Amino acid sequence: MAGLKARMSHAVTLHRQAAAAATAAASALDATRPAPADQREQHDLAERLRAAAAVLVPGWLGAPLDAQSEDTPLGGPGLPAFVRIGTAQPLDDARFPAVVPLLGTGHLTTDADTRDPRVAGLVRSILLRLLAAAPAGSLLVRGVDAATSGLLFAPFTPLTAAGLMPPPAADRTGLRAVLAEAEGWIRPARPAATRHHRRDHTLLLVIASLPELTEGADLARIAALAQDGPAAGLHLIVAGWPPPPLTEETTQPPLSHATMVALRNPYALVGNPPGASFGGTSPQPTAIGLNSPVFLDEDPPAHLIDRVCRELAVRLDAGSHLRLADLLPDEGDDLWTGDPSDGLVTTVGLAGDRAVTLRFDELTPHWLVGGRPGSGVSAFLVNMVYGLCTRYSPEALAIYLVDFAEGVSFSEFLPDERDSSWLPHVRAAGVEADRTYGLAVLRELDTELTRRSTKPAHHPTGLAPHHTTDPPDHTTDPVPPVPRILCVLAGFPVLTSLDDQLTSEANDLLERLARTGRGYGIHLILAGRTPLGGSLSYSPRDNLFGQFPVRVALPGGGEVLEPTNDAAVGLPLGAAVVNTAGGLGGPRGATRGHERVVRFPDPRAAPATLTELRHRLWTARPADSPAPTVFAGYAHHRLADDPTYRTLLADVDGSVDTSSGQPASAARPTVPAEPAALLGRTVDLAVTTATVPLGPVAGRHLAILGTSRAAAATLGAAARSVAAHHAPGSARFVVMSPTPETAEVASILVGDLRQWQEAIMVDASGLAEALTGDQPGYLVVFGMDGLPPDTLPAGLPSTLLHEGPARNVHLLSWWRQPQRLHHDLDGRAREEIAGMLFFDVPGAEVGLLLGRPVDWRPRPDRALLWDGQTDQTTIIIPFSDPADDRTPVGLISPGHATVGGRS
Numbered sequence: 001m002a003g004l005k006a007r008m009s010h011a012v013t014l015h016r017q018a019a020a021a022a023t024a025a026a027s028a029l030d031a032t033r034p035a036p037a038d039q040r041e042q043h044d045l046a047e048r049l050r051a052a053a054a055v056l057v058p059g060w061l062g063a064p065l066d067a068q069s070e071d072t073p074l075g076g077p078g079l080p081a082f083v084r085i086g087t088a089q090p091l092d093d094a095r096f097p098a099v100v101p102l103l104g105t106g107h108l109t110t111d112a113d114t115r116d117p118r119v120a121g122l123v124r125s126i127l128l129r130l131l132a133a134a135p136a137g138s139l140l141v142r143g144v145d146a147a148t149s150g151l152l153f154a155p156f157t158p159l160t161a162a163g164l165m166p167p168p169a170a171d172r173t174g175l176r177a178v179l180a181e182a183e184g185w186i187r188p189a190r191p192a193a194t195r196h197h198r199r200d201h202t203l204l205l206v207i208a209s210l211p212e213l214t215e216g217a218d219l220a221r222i223a224a225l226a227q228d229g230p231a232a233g234l235h236l237i238v239a240g241w242p243p244p245p246l247t248e249e250t251t252q253p254p255l256s257h258a259t260m261v262a263l264r265n266p267y268a269l270v271g272n273p274p275g276a277s278f279g280g281t282s283p284q285p286t287a288i289g290l291n292s293p294v295f296l297d298e299d300p301p302a303h304l305i306d307r308v309c310r311e312l313a314v315r316l317d318a319g320s321h322l323r324l325a326d327l328l329p330d331e332g333d334d335l336w337t338g339d340p341s342d343g344l345v346t347t348v349g350l351a352g353d354r355a356v357t358l359r360f361d362e363l364t365p366h367w368l369v370g371g372r373p374g375s376g377v378s379a380f381l382v383n384m385v386y387g388l389c390t391r392y393s394p395e396a397l398a399i400y401l402v403d404f405a406e407g408v409s410f411s412e413f414l415p416d417e418r419d420s421s422w423l424p425h426v427r428a429a430g431v432e433a434d435r436t437y438g439l440a441v442l443r444e445l446d447t448e449l450t451r452r453s454t455k456p457a458h459h460p461t462g463l464a465p466h467h468t469t470d471p472p473d474h475t476t477d478p479v480p481p482v483p484r485i486l487c488v489l490a491g492f493p494v495l496t497s498l499d500d501q502l503t504s505e506a507n508d509l510l511e512r513l514a515r516t517g518r519g520y521g522i523h524l525i526l527a528g529r530t531p532l533g534g535s536l537s538y539s540p541r542d543n544l545f546g547q548f549p550v551r552v553a554l555p556g557g558g559e560v561l562e563p564t565n566d567a568a569v570g571l572p573l574g575a576a577v578v579n580t581a582g583g584l585g586g587p588r589g590a591t592r593g594h595e596r597v598v599r600f601p602d603p604r605a606a607p608a609t610l611t612e613l614r615h616r617l618w619t620a621r622p623a624d625s626p627a628p629t630v631f632a633g634y635a636h637h638r639l640a641d642d643p644t645y646r647t648l649l650a651d652v653d654g655s656v657d658t659s660s661g662q663p664a665s666a667a668r669p670t671v672p673a674e675p676a677a678l679l680g681r682t683v684d685l686a687v688t689t690a691t692v693p694l695g696p697v698a699g700r701h702l703a704i705l706g707t708s709r710a711a712a713a714t715l716g717a718a719a720r721s722v723a724a725h726h727a728p729g730s731a732r733f734v735v736m737s738p739t740p741e742t743a744e745v746a747s748i749l750v751g752d753l754r755q756w757q758e759a760i761m762v763d764a765s766g767l768a769e770a771l772t773g774d775q776p777g778y779l780v781v782f783g784m785d786g787l788p789p790d791t792l793p794a795g796l797p798s799t800l801l802h803e804g805p806a807r808n809v810h811l812l813s814w815w816r817q818p819q820r821l822h823h824d825l826d827g828r829a830r831e832e833i834a835g836m837l838f839f840d841v842p843g844a845e846v847g848l849l850l851g852r853p854v855d856w857r858p859r860p861d862r863a864l865l866w867d868g869q870t871d872q873t874t875i876i877i878p879f880s881d882p883a884d885d886r887t888p889v890g891l892i893s894p895g896h897a898t899v900g901g902r903s
């Protein structure tokens, strides 16, 4: 009992002690809790900060965007200095807008990139606020977004048309182009005072997410831009900075002059702005940032972004609306009144209200034009071509157009299925052209240059006599005048992009034409989408580009100017720097007479006007004006549409229309006098039919080589075209397919041939008999290397190869394995077979058969034709689409148009 009493007493004591401790603790806590007066202070402070924010970030800059009315007017008196980034919430019930300085002060970084949706929302809301609040057009934006390939900026797309933001960069190349532009923006090319006056624009570089594994050197460039940017009107928003430190090289310190935002969950912490402290000088002089969690602004409503961007686009468009007509002679004026004696001149744009003209003459014979993709290179060239073609007649000016890039930039000058008119000045045009085509054009011009320089009497219309070495010869008949020639090579870096024979010849020709052409009325425009890939060199010893004094830099095209000339930095769409001193910079303003910034119209904005103009020029063309020859690199060519083939058919059967959709004035093709296999179209100016003659001379046979199925189709075309050469029933065809894969193609061919000629399908023994027999006929073999080895134990009989043609026996064969042909002819293929067509056969193997090195890289829709008579090789577009070629000879309906049309 006594024990129990003692335990109870101990428990009571413990309880009293615990109660006393709890009371003491409670009073201690009370003492440390913020006094009610402090809370009031916090609320007061929040209230004061809300009021300050209303002044610092009025309207678009600080309003909650989800409640922002679409009707809120855009623009403000000047560049906004502060912008809201979210809501600071120091207490549950105390909030105020979190505001940071940006434009005019520094930059903003977030430690996560825009793959964190909070950062994506923040970036888009800041961008929207700044665009809406800045004077329209004063803020230029460049975006980088690798993580979503530019999607982050998709809602801002209307800014592209407004010239405020090109499509965002999404990879390392794009990043580097953007960095180069920003570096150009801050380059101290001239005294600060001039710069300030010069730039009424601010450049905002928004890096939403860096490309994976961005190199240390590029990160260092970003850091350098941050260092020097604010003084030059360049500001950065970089999401994901510093980037993850993968290596020592890529470990980066915070950006200079930046306010840093660190993402926590669910709030963010905002560091001090550059050169200032949120804590002020007291009571927390050492605060490293805003002493409150901040909830970042969320993604603005898409309709709001759309509305702001569209209105900006409309405003800027209204302010700079130009029409093609503004660059042309008045509509009421006569066409072609220009005198080309001293050169050609055209208006390329307006500087203010003044027309700016450029010339092709002795001093400015050739032009170099550059701009990033989508910068308006095509628009500029189209304006220029129409400008010249309204001023000068087709007798005074002949134009050659080549576009190596994808796209159909010159197709509007050419006839097509819908509209058969064309620009009468255009002699030849290559759309999505092969390098080979470009070379063919240069060769043609070079021949013309030689002609003009060796026959002085052929001096061009109005080309003053001093262009010739001799005085005109008045004792002979007057010589027809020759026109000035303008050759436009768009996407020119493609032409010389490979280290091969073609590049070296093209470079030689370009240099000769550029150097000598000026005296003979031959002018060049090289136009390229930047980056030009190092094709430009500014060395004083650079012979080629030194011949191009006129430089036209469109947005992103500063590369065509001298490296220290930053005039093209920040150019909006629709503007260009035109420089007539080889891109040389120098002081701007009145003293920089050789350079102007011009605005030019988008000619395609009014397609009806463009069509009307083309028709006007076409209608006025001289009666004998030929249609341009068109090479469309993407087009497929069918035997059924081939003009030579159709003429052959017409000669045999007068009912066939030979026009093949070609303009009426297109010349009638020359039909081979002796039987010939038609194989495709050559990649050259005339896009002539590629043929292998099959006359009565030893070796007149055809071997097609390669595994491509297109090779089988071409063999079919060869057989059908030969059949068309002979009067009905006068030729015999023996067809064989040793391999099952081509059995159907072979049997269809036999069926088709039988409607016109005698044709039989044979097996191996039938073929052996035909190969060794003496009956005339064409032996057509699909997959010759599939023949059982015992069919022809001694290989191809030399009697067939040598004497066959004289007896009208010709072998048309397809070999998948070139080595087999080499072997069967004991290494004498080039002596025994006069026509070989190579598909997917590597250059080295072709060289083995031809006994000499050959510059050939197999590619789809192209084949290399070797002509044994001349030992020349030609790249051709083989006839395709065997299904269409099945139309029996003699039954082809007229009106297949392909040349120049997309198939």
Ligand SMILES: Nc1ncnc2c1ncn2[C@@H]1O[C@H](COP(=O)(O)OP(=O)(O)OP(=O)(O)O)[C@@H](O)[C@H]1O
Pocket: 161, 371, 372, 373, 374, 375, 376, 377, 378, 379, 380, 407, 529, 573, 574, 575, 600, 601, 602, 603, 604, 605
């Ligand atoms: N002066 C202009 N004003 C406004 N928009 C223009 C102007 N010039 C071109 N554009 C528009 O810009 C876009 C790109 O123009 P264009 O095709 O001429 O450029 P590009 O540099 O040749 O492009 P790409 O490299 O894609 O071929 C088109 O949508 C065009 O309508």
